[in-house]
Amino acid sequence: MTNERNKKILLELVKQPENSRCADCGAPEPDWASYKIGVFVCLNCSGIHRSLSSRVKSIRLDFWEDDLVEFMKSTGNANARAVYEKAVPPYYYRPLENDCNVLRDQWIRAKYQRMEFNGVTKYPPLAYTTGFHEGILWKKGKENMQFQKRKFVLSEREFTLSYYNKEDYFNMPDLNATFQPQKISHPHGLQITYQDENKTRNLYVYHESAEEIVIWYNSIRAARYAYLKTAYPTGSDEDLVPMITRNYLKEGYMEKTGPLQKESFRKRWFILDSQNRKLLYFKDQLDAEELGVIFIGTESNGYSVRECVPKHARGNKWKCGIMVETPERQFVFMCEQEREQKQWLNALRKVLSRPMSPQDYTGKRRRPGACLQSTEQIVPEFMLLIGSEEGMQN
Structure with a gap:
């Protein structure tokens, strides 16, 4: 009888508006709950919580003790967000139900394991606060499927993303980044798109570390957000955030x-x-x-x-x-x-x-063109403008 009563209480709790969607990806009708954190989550996100040693149970199938049900009643998704999402930067990408696993995994780890958004921790990567990030990414060759290590440098001050190999130097507007694990055949595959000489061009990159590739992604978003705030000084976050990066329809x-x-x-x-x-x-x-x-x-x-x-x-x-x-x-x-x-x-x-x-x-x-130079002094192979030159002039 106790188990049936507790199950009924949980099913009523999960119908409440704040609990009716997964606390982490927004999927409807979550069937699982972390009774360590006090949030209702979907099946996919529950697996990530379990990998973090977070105590997870099925609302419908598992036995729930009275004290755990009371904890879920006193916490819930809204109260948990007030703690774990207190200081999420506007540019940080919040994954949705159908997003790739690496985004959901790192979002959950950033919130509950690394405590990046509680307003207290000093953890958030410097790339998010200093506007500068550099490191090695595996990049696909232009004419073949071979991936080679390349040094990438992101500069929010210059609104540029550069990578180093040859002695060519390009300016490129309209940067976009989107995760493409299936297309690139790597769980951390990232597609970077830009404009060059009236053409849309793509870079395909990945990093072995899930945390590092998501840092790169959100660092690009941070720099894009800074550019948009400069290009559209009266724009609200509601207007600008959807413009930072985009998935393809x-x-x-x-x-x-x-x-x-x-x-x-x-x-x-x-x-x-x-x-x-x-x-x-x-x-x-x-x-x-x-x-x-x-x-x-x-x-x-x-x-x-x-x-x-x-x-x-x-x-x-x-x-x-x-x-x-x-x-x-x-x-x-x-x-x-x-x-x-x-x-x-x-x-x-x-x-x-x-x-x-x-x-x-x-x-x-508009017919955006690249500013192409040959130089013996500058070693970046490509420099990609984080925003469009036209927008910067407005």
């Missing part, structure tokens, strides 16, 4: 034909960057440089997307067609499966339905 292979729609279809890797309203395509998923980019406006500006069956298809292996129409031309793509076709249609329609902002019009017109 949809990625995957599609077949693409040429402007006459009579050319042979070729398989390409596509990335839909919804924040910048761009559909980029590459020869392969780990290519360093884009082959092309399609701006996605709104229907009122002459853009549309729909299913299609191409009339002059040649060389295509896949049968599920998509047509993207812009004021300049029509683009025809083929998906392997109907499920992929529907996912791409839904993702593209999300971008189409979002009103254009002034920044969107500027981004469509």
